[in-house]
Amino acid sequence: MRRRGFLGALGACGTLGTLGGLSGTTLVAGCSPGSPPPIPRGRVLGNDVDLGHRLRAGDLPPPGETRKIPVLIVGGGIGGLAAGWKLAKAGVDDFLLLEMEEETGGNSRGLATAAGACPFAAHYLPLPGIEAVAVRELLAELGVLQGDPRAPRPTYDERYLCAMPQERLYRNGLWQEGLWPHIGTNANDHAQYARFQELMAAYRDRRAFSVPMALSRRSPELLALDRVSMRDWLLAQKLDSAPLHWYVDYACRDDYGTASADTSAWAGIHYFACRSGEAANAEHDTVLTAPDGNAWLVRGLVRGITARIQSGAIAYRVEQTKRAVLVDVFLPAEERSVRFAAEQLIWAAPLFLVPRVFVGEAKLAAAAQRYSHAPWLVANLVVSSLPSAGAGAPRAWDNVLYDSPGLGYVVSSHQQMRLADAGAVLTYYRALSGMSPAAGREALLSRTRETWLDEVFADLGRAHAELRSLTVAADIVRLGHAMARPTVGFIWGGAREPFAADSPRLRFAHADVSGFSIFEEAQYRGVLAAERTLRRLGVRFTSSLV
Amino acid sequence: MQQALLASVFVVASCGLAYELIAGALASYVLGDSITQFSTVIGTYLFAMGVGSWFSRYIVRDLVGRFVRIELIIGVLGGFSAAALYFMFVWAPEPFKIALYLIVFLIGMLVGLEIPLIMRILKRDIAFKDVVSQVLTFDYLGALAVSILFPVLLVPHLGLVRSALLFGLLNVAVALWALWLFRTQLPAIAWLRGQGIAALALLAVAFAGAGEMTSLAETHLYADEIVHAESSPYQRIVVTRWKDDLRLHLNNNLQFSSRDEYRYHEALVHPALATLPGARRVLVLGGGDGLALREILKYPQVEAVTLVDLDPAMTRLFSTAPALTALNANAFASPKVKVVNADALVWLEESREQFDFVVVDFPDPSNFAIGKLYSAAFYRLLEKHLSATGLAVVQSTSPLYARQSFWCVVTTIESTGLVAAPYHALVPSFGEWGFVLVGRRAYAPPQEYPVATRFLTPALTPALFEFPKDMARVPAEVNQLNNQALVRYFEREWRHVIR
C-alpha cells in the first residue's frame, strides 16, 4: 500500500527525515574533512571599551549649555522606557529620555542580521501572574493578551506563545524533551526531582514568592532563605542527586548568571515558585517569545514616546542641588556635552555606574558598591540552514546541553511560519559564572571574537558537528555588567533599599533595584518610579501596579 | 582438481557480472536514466577489469594464497555493495555517485585480477591453449547464466541487496573450496581459513537479516522505471512510469498516480468552485504539478490564478516535460496563470490580495514544521485572503487511516470562527482521502457541475459529505502552534497503519 505521507510519518519518528523535505533540510554538502572552516565574519557588540575608558578617565568636554527639563529619564532599557510609557499614559509629555546607544531597549533590544532579526540578549517572557498588573496592561495594549487583562486565565495570541517543542536537553548523545534529564537518570534522581517540585509547589501555593518581587511575603522564615546558598539549601533538604543539582544550577545560571553555589536560596526558589501565570490556550509553563526575543515588548513601550527619546546621549555626572538635579550628558556624535537641570530625575541606567557618576552621594555609592554584576557572553550564529535536528527529541526553541559551560541556544526561526528553511540565527548564551565577575569581565574583553567563537563551536559541536560549516556570520555580544547577582544575603541585606526608596527629586528604575534582572522587574521599577514622579508633580493617574 | 578450478571460474565469472548488473540497476533506480547509468557502470567496470589484469603481472609468488585472499575481498565487498549503496543513498545522497563508481571500480579491478591468476595456476598442469579455451568458455558461460537469472529470478525474488549477498557468499565459498583443494601447498592455511569462515559468517548473517535491511532501504526505491529524477534545493523530485501510469514522488512520498489523480483533483476543486459562479480570482498554495490548475481553468469565469509553490524545479518540470504537460493540459501555459516561486507562508503574510477560491494543498502534517501550516494561526491568516463569499479547500489527510488527525483539522478550522464542511473521496493510490471546505457561511453542494468531470456527479456529491461510521467525527484538540496536537495525532495514527 503506497500513500503519501507514509514515509513522511516515518521521517518524523526517525532519521529518514534527514533526506530532505520541509523539516528544514536543504541538501547541504558537509565540508571536507581536515582543517576546520575559518571563523565566519561578524561583529563585536556590547561594551564599548574605548568609551568606557574615556568615561572613567573623565576625558570629556565640559557642558557648554544648560537646559531645563521637568522630568529627565536616563537609560532607555525596559526600566526607563516603562517609566516614559507610564508618564505618557498619564498625559505628561514634557520629559526627555536619554539613551547612550543609538537604539533603545538595552538588553531587551533586537539585532538585525543577514538571516533576519534575533535577540540581542533577552528572549522570553513567562505568562504573567495576576500580580503582574503592568505586564498584563502592556500585553493587552499590544493585543497579545486578548480580553480582560485581569482574567485569571486570559487568551494569548498564538503567534507569541512559544511554539511546540519549547525546550530540549542534549545528554549522552541524545536529545530529550524538556530540561529535566528523564532518560539516563535513576529512580533516586526521579524521586528527588519529584520532591523538589513538590517543595516548590508548596511555596507556590502559599503565594510566598511573587513577581514583582517587592510583593513577596516577608516572614522571617522566608527571608532566612536569603542567607544560605541554593546549593546548600538543596543539600539541607537531603537533595543530593547530581542531575537535580545540574538542573537547579542551570536555572540559576540561566536566570541570574550565577552558579547555584553563589545564588541565594531565596532567589533560587523565587525562580521556581514565583510563576503563577496561566492561559486559556496554553500550558502554564509556556513562554511568550518572538524571533527577535523581547524586542516586541520594547516596541510596545516605545511607540507612544518616540518623540521624547534622545539617543546617543551618555549621562556621566549627576549632582543634586536644592532646586534641581544637574545631569551632565556627553553627545559623542557632536563631541560636546550638555547639562540638564531636571526637576525630577529617573535613573534607569545600571547601578554599578552610581559611584562613578553621582557626586556627593556617599550613601548611594556605598550601597552600589555592595552589588556585584554578572558578565555574560552572547553569540549570534547566522546559519544558512539549520543544523540537522540530531537523534532523539526534535529541534526546539530552546536547546540546552547538559554539563556545558554555556546555556544552550535559541532558534530565531522557531516562531516563524515558513515552509522552507531559509536560514536562522542561533543565539547562544553563556554566563561567565565559573569565575569571579572581575575575572569574567577580564576574559570577556581580553579574548578575541575568534577565541570565543572557537569555544562556542566546541561546546555546540558536541551536538552539531556541522554547525561551524553552516555558520555564515557570527556576532558576539560582550556584557560586562549584564545583570545584578542575587548572591547569598544580597536581596534582603539592605543594599537595594536606598535605590528602592522614594526621594523628593530622584528615583531609580532599573532591574538592578530588584536585585535580579527580568523584564517584569525592570518594568515594575520603571512604572513605580513614574508613578512616584507623577505624585510629586501632582498629576492624577490610574495606577498600573494595583 | 582441474574440473574444480574450472567450476570456480564459472562461479567467479557469474559473481563478477552479477555485481556489475546490481550496481547498474541500483544506479538507474535511484538516479534515473537507465541507459546512461548502465553504460557508465559497465564502462567503469570493464576498464577496472583491464587495470586489474594489468596488475596481475606483479603477483609472482603464492598464487593460490593471493587468489584466495582476492576472492574473500571480492566476496565481502561485492556482497555488501548493494546494501552499502542503498544506505548511502538514503542517508547520505550527496556522495552517492562517488561511492558508486568507487565500489564498481574496486570490484572490477579485483575481478580483473582473478581470471589471469586462475589461468596461471592452471597453466602449471595443462597446455596454455587448453587453459585459454577452457577458462574463457566457463567465464562466458557463467556470464550467460547470471544474465538470464538476474532479471528472471534474482531481482524479483531476492531483491538487489540479497542477490549481492548471495554472490558474496559464492565468492567466499570458492575461496574456501580453493583452500581445501590446495590444502597441502599452502603455508598459513589456518589463518586464511579463519578469515574465510569469518567472511562466510558475516555474509550469512547479513543475508538472513537482509529482509529487514532491505525493507528499510528499499521502500525508498521504486519498482517502476524512473523517467525523471532531480534534487532541487528543497526536495527530491522523481517521476516514474509503469505502462501508462505516471507517478510523482517528492522525497519518496507518492504525490499522485496518473491513473487516479483526477479523482483527487476533481474532489479538491469542483465541490467548491462549482458553487462559485462569481469566482474570478483563485489562489493555489502548493500544487506545483499543475493538476489542480487544470481543473480550475475549466471554469470560464476564473480570470486569474496565482500559484505559489516554493520549488521552481517543480513548476519548471510541469510546464516543460511533454508527458507531464499532457497530464496537466498545459495549464502553466495559460495566460491566466501566474506562478510565484516563494514560500507560501511568507507570501501570505506579505500579500494583501483577496481571492474567491483558495486551494491549500500542503504535504501531510508529518513534522512540526509542516504542522504549523495546519494551525489555527494559519487559518486566521488564510481568512484574511478570502473574499466575502470566498471558499477555501484544505487537503487534510485520510479520515480513515488518520481519523483523529482529520477531525483535528476540522476542529481547528472551526475554532477560528470559520465554517468547515468536511468531505472525503476514494483515491485508490492513497485510499480514502479527506478535504475540508472553509468559508464564512454554511456550504451547500452544487446542483450541477458546469464543467466536464470523470469522477464527480451532482447526485454523488452530497454523499461525500456524509461520513460512514468508521470515519465519523471524533473529538480532537485545536491544533495550535504551541501544542502541535495534529502532528502528535498524525504520528500516532500513521505509525499504527504502517505496522
Ligand SMILES: Cc1cc2nc3c(=O)[nH]c(=O)nc-3n(C[C@H](O)[C@H](O)[C@H](O)COP(=O)(O)OP(=O)(O)OC[C@H]3O[C@@H](n4cnc5c(N)ncnc54)[C@H](O)[C@@H]3O)c2cc1C
Ligand atoms: C544575556 C541576557 C539574557 C537575558 N534574557 C532575558 C530573558 O529572556 N527574559 C527576561 O525577562 N530578561 C532577560 N534578561 C534580563 C534583561 O536584562 C531584562 O529583561 C531587562 O532588559 C532589563 O532592563 P533594564 O532597563 O533594567 O536594564 P538595561 O537593559 O541594562 O537598560 C539600561 C539602559 O541604559 C542605557 N545606559 C547605560 N548607561 C547609560 C548612561 N550613562 N547614559 C545613558 N544611558 C545609559 C543602556 O544603554 C541601556 O539601554 C537577560 C539579560 C541578559 C544579559
